[in-house]
Amino acid sequence: MKAPWFFYVSLGLAAIACGKSDSAPDKNRPPAVANGRELYGQLCAQCHGKALEGYAADHAPSLINPTFLESVTDEYLTKSITTGRPGTSMAAYSKQLGGPLDAASIERLVRFIRERGNVPAKQLAPIQAAGDLGRGAALYEAQCKTCHGDRTSRGEAVHLANAMFQAQATDPFIRHAIKAGRPGTKMLPFDKLTEQDIADVVAFVRSFAAPAEQQPPAIAQLPPPTGKEPLVIFPGGKEPDWKPRDGRFVPVDAVMKAYEEKRKFIIIDARPASDWMRAHITGAVSIPYHDTNRLAEIPKDTWVIAYCACPHHLSGEVVDALKKLGHAKAAILDEGINDWHRKGYPMTAAQGVxxxxxxxxxHHGHSH
Ligand code: HEC
Ligand code: HEC
Incomplete structure (x- = not known):
């Protein structure tokens, strides 16, 4: 496997083309054969909160809001966990895409979310009028964009332009969110909008989706990590001279400076390997927060920078695990990988990312 390859994820889960069915050792085993609650605690609570209430990390929504649960199907939940939301901190958790979970584990998680929320899906009303894109654009700009962003920018709330959101959400689901809001969150019910207004806004939200000829959206991926990638970048270099803030955080610009000066250090990508396979800092090794065996190989005399996208939660777990193993020289990439990527710093990415x-x-990217 030399060239980047692609998974085409269609609306049917069964249609996920499994490209790594060869007998490579399975590095992405679930953390334990665990029930839904255990899986949730190990993999999801970092961002979605211990009680599924959301916002333990930036942008991660509630998974038990009643108007969310009454409007999502189990299929929507399954697909959201399977494919993630590429480009956000929500990784693809399915094994086929390089994540830790098989289909049965994902199903256990979906059941756990349903049981905790205790709200069954209900039949939703369809869109009531033909939408006008121009009116919808103006309404969206005025009433939605500050929180939800658009194609090129994002806000604090779920990114509606994400290709996987677009693939997973139906028009009645979007209408329901607008009409009913999400009680207890910043998403208020838009009860002043007419059915025509809602149809217009939904038409505009839909215009974020990839053109029909590009459906289903592709998840571009590099070959999976082998676990044998060299740990240390610039092994002959001097030690970096950064001073982590609070003994814990190093800003991306300071890490980039050490990178340019060819200092000797290790960069750990703490996200599920599915994200490493999409795009990672050039030279970073994949040691996901849920599978940290390879930390035993890390030399104690070499600086380690761990990163994730959220931007501290998963990298923080890896740094804590290193400290437990007696490493003093371990810190977090402060603003996370998305900031590094946006600045045009060295990345290895699959085609089209x-x-x-x-x-x-x-927005400073610090949630605590
Ligand atoms: C690193 C943080 C992080 C972790 C860990 C994480 N998520 Fe997410 N999740 C997010 C974010 C952020 C979003 C929203 C994407 C966006 O920014 O637009 C999301 C979206 C979702 C959605 C869609 C919700 C909606 O309103 O459409 C579901 C379902 C979900 N996550 C379930 C899970 C489950 C189950 C796990 C554990 C296997 C998990 N997530 C782990 C950050 C995370
Ligand atoms: C003040 C901020 C804010 C504004 C303004 C806002 N939203 Fe939201 N919206 C949110 C938040 C926060 C959520 C997620 C709430 C949660 O955690 O359940 C959300 C959820 C949604 C969802 C569900 C997404 C999902 O995956 O669950 C849709 C669809 C949506 N909003 C559409 C809109 C539209 C369309 C508008 C404009 C008419 C709008 N919102 C205005 C903050 C906002």
């Missing part, structure tokens, strides 16, 4: 959407002004 673009820079992540810009964060809103004033």
């Amino acid at each position: 673009e820079k992540p959407a810009a964060e809103p002004p004033g």
